Amino acid sequence: MKPENKKDQAENPDENLEQYAEKFTEKKLWHKIARFAQKIGAKTVYAALLMFYAYKRKDTPGWAKKIVIGVLGYLISPIDFLPDLSPIIGYTDDLGVLSFGLVTIAAFVNEEVRKKARTQLSKWFPSVQEEDLKEVESKL
Numbered sequence: 064m065k066p067e068n069k070k071d072q073a074e075n076p077d078e079n080l081e082q083y084a085e086k087f088t089e090k091k092l093w094h095k096i097a098r099f100a101q102k103i104g105a106k107t108v109y110a111a112l113l114m115f116y117a118y119k120r121k122d123t124p125g126w127a128k129k130i131v132i133g134v135l136g137y138l139i140s141p142i143d144f145l146p147d148l149s150p151i152i153g154y155t156d157d158l159g160v161l162s163f164g165l166v167t168i169a170a171f172v173n174e175e176v177r178k179k180a181r182t183q184l185s186k187w188f189p190s191v192q193e194e195d196l197k198e199v200e201s202k203l
Contacts, residue, residue, distance in 0.1 A: 087136035
């Protein structure tokens with residue numbers, strides 16, 4: 064049985080991520096982040112970037128890439144249990160699913176991935192707090 068909405072997916076993130084895979088493209092990801100970076104927040108953007116750059120690694124296996132595609136597709140998806148237009152609360156479910164994805168593919172988030180993610184993040188958040196990044200990394 065497939066989840067009806069993002070709430071169901073957030074409760075069972077390891078099930079049916081493939082339904083969000085069709086939402087994922089690199090172009091859509093960059094568009095969503097560029098447009099909503101400040102609303103999404105540095106932690107969520109950093110988590111998404113870590114997943115994206117882990118996805119781009121040659122060493123990341125297919126099963127892990129499928130999880131990344133599903134999770135990032137979920138982030139991009141306009142259908143949301145908690146509307147993304149509401150400040151702070153609207154991206155809570157997205158951060159939860161991103162955290163699940165990061166934990167699942169943690170072995171493929173190496174120093175190079177972190178460096179690329181931090182470099183890109185600094186373009187949207189020039190004065191990002193180190194403790195925010197460490198908080199995301201502590202989940203790996």
